[in-house]
Amino acid sequence: MTCRFCKTETDSVFIDLINAPASNSFLTFDQLNEPEVFYPLKVFVCPSCFLVQVDEYKKSDAIFNSDYVYFSSFSKSWLKHSAAYTEMMCGRFGLNEHSLAMEIASNDGYLLQYFKERNVQVLGIEPTANTAKVAQEKGIETIIKFFGVELAKELVAQEKYADVLLGNNVLAHVPNIIDFVQGMKIVLKPEGVITMEFPHLYQLVKHNQFDTIYHEHFSYLSFITVQQIFAACGLKLFDVEELPTHGGSIRIFAAHEESCVEVEGSVEKMIQKEMEAGMRSLDYYNGFQQRAQEIKFSFLKFLLDKKSEGKRIVGYGAAAKGNTLLNYSGVKCDLIDFVVDANPHKQGKFLPASHIPVVDESEIRAARPDFVVLFPWNLKEELMEQLKYIQEWGGKFVIPIPKIKIINA
Numbered sequence: 001m002t003c004r005f006c007k008t009e010t011d012s013v014f015i016d017l018i019n020a021p022a023s024n025s026f027l028t029f030d031q032l033n034e035p036e037v038f039y040p041l042k043v044f045v046c047p048s049c050f051l052v053q054v055d056e057y058k059k060s061d062a063i064f065n066s067d068y069v070y071f072s073s074f075s076k077s078w079l080k081h082s083a084a085y086t087e088m089m090c091g092r093f094g095l096n097e098h099s100l101a102m103e104i105a106s107n108d109g110y111l112l113q114y115f116k117e118r119n120v121q122v123l124g125i126e127p128t129a130n131t132a133k134v135a136q137e138k139g140i141e142t143i144i145k146f147f148g149v150e151l152a153k154e155l156v157a158q159e160k161y162a163d164v165l166l167g168n169n170v171l172a173h174v175p176n177i178i179d180f181v182q183g184m185k186i187v188l189k190p191e192g193v194i195t196m197e198f199p200h201l202y203q204l205v206k207h208n209q210f211d212t213i214y215h216e217h218f219s220y221l222s223f224i225t226v227q228q229i230f231a232a233c234g235l236k237l238f239d240v241e242e243l244p245t246h247g248g249s250i251r252i253f254a255a256h257e258e259s260c261v262e263v264e265g266s267v268e269k270m271i272q273k274e275m276e277a278g279m280r281s282l283d284y285y286n287g288f289q290q291r292a293q294e295i296k297f298s299f300l301k302f303l304l305d306k307k308s309e310g311k312r313i314v315g316y317g318a319a320a321k322g323n324t325l326l327n328y329s330g331v332k333c334d335l336i337d338f339v340v341d342a343n344p345h346k347q348g349k350f351l352p353a354s355h356i357p358v359v360d361e362s363e364i365r366a367a368r369p370d371f372v373v374l375f376p377w378n379l380k381e382e383l384m385e386q387l388k389y390i391q392e393w394g395g396k397f398v399i400p401i402p403k404i405k406i407i408n409a
Helices: 029-033 076-093 112-117 129-137 149-157 177-187 201-206 223-232 265-277 288-308 320-329 362-367 377-386 388-393
Strands: 013-020 039-045 052-054 100-104 121-125 162-168 188-199 235-243 249-256 313-316 371-374 396-399 405-408
Touching: 013 288, 013 320, 076 112, 076 162, 076 188, 076 377, 100 112, 112 121, 149 177, 162 177, 177 188, 177 223, 177 235, 188 201, 201 265, 223 235, 223 249, 223 265, 235 265, 288 313, 288 320, 313 362, 371 377, 377 388, 377 396
Parallel strands: 100 121, 100 162, 162 188, 313 371, 371 396
Antiparallel strands: 013 039, 039 052, 188 249, 235 249, 396 405
C-alpha cells in the first residue's frame, strides 16, 4: 500500500487480524440470518515515516453513519477525565466567555458541556447524526459533517476561529490525515491552541494491545510521526502529556509554527523515549503478530476449558476492542452467553460476527455467571467496583489483555 502521509510504498506488515466486520456494526435480531460484510484487517508500517496504518477497506462515511452506537457519556470515568481537562485548559490558557472551544468528533456533547458550564462559547463538529442530536438537545451547537479543509474554510467564512481546538480519539480515525491537520491550521486563531488525545503506539506494542486495532482506526500513532505530520502542515507541537486513558494515551499541544509559544522540555523527552525504544526501526514492529496469537490461543483455551467444565461465562462491555478480540479468536455465542453494556443503544442487539446478545446489567444477577470477561480492560478498576457483587456467588473477573488474568471479585 501507499503511506497516507509520506506516500512511500510499503509492504511491511505490522499485524494481520484476518477479516472482520466493522467493530461497531451491531446487528438486530432480523439481521442474524442475513449475510455480513467482512473487511480485511491488515496493518502496515511505513519504512520512511513509521506511520502504522490500515488500508481504507471500510470507508469512513460507512462507519460513522446514523446507526453509530458509541455514545461517550455512558462512561463515568471518561466524563471525569473530560471535566478535569476542561478545568486544566481554562486555567492554563485563560479561557472565558469571549473564547471559543471547538471540538472535532464531539459525539454527544460529553466534553463541551463542561466548557459551556464555564460560559465558554462552544462548537461541536460530529459526523454521526444520532450522537450530534443528543449534543444539540443539551444546547451545544453541533455541525453534522466530517472535518477537513473544506469545512474549515466554511467556518472561517463565518468568522468562526477556535481559541481551543480539540479532538479526543479522532486523529487515528481519519483516513486523510493531511487534510484533517491542514483544516485545523486554517480554523485556529493566531495564538490558539490545539490539543489532540490518542492511544500511544508505544503502549500498544508494549502491552500487546492488538484489540485496539479495528476499522475505525486508520492510523496508530507515535509522537515522532505526529510531529512530522503537524510540521508538514505548519503546526508545531509544544507540549505533550502521557495519560492512562485507553490503555495509555498521549495528549499533544500544538500551535501555529509562527506562534511565540515556547516548546516545553516534555517534547524532547518524548522523542528520546520513542527513539530509545527503537520506534524508528522496522525491527521494533516485528514479532507483534506472534504475541497477538499467543493471547488468542490462551483466551480460546480458557473459554474451551471452562465451558467443558460446565461453567457459565459472560462479558461486560460491548466495546470495539472486545469485538476485535472475539473475532480474531473466532469466538461465537456458544462460548460466551451474553455481553452486558450500559448503553441502551446497544442493548437488544447482537455483536457483529460472534452474534453474542447485548443485554442490560440486570442479566448478570439473574444468570449468576462463574466468569465475567471485562472487554474494556482499560476501565477494569471502575468495572470491578461496579460488579463486585458477583462475589456473592463466587464469580470471578477475566482480564484478557495484555495476557489472560483471573481475578477474584
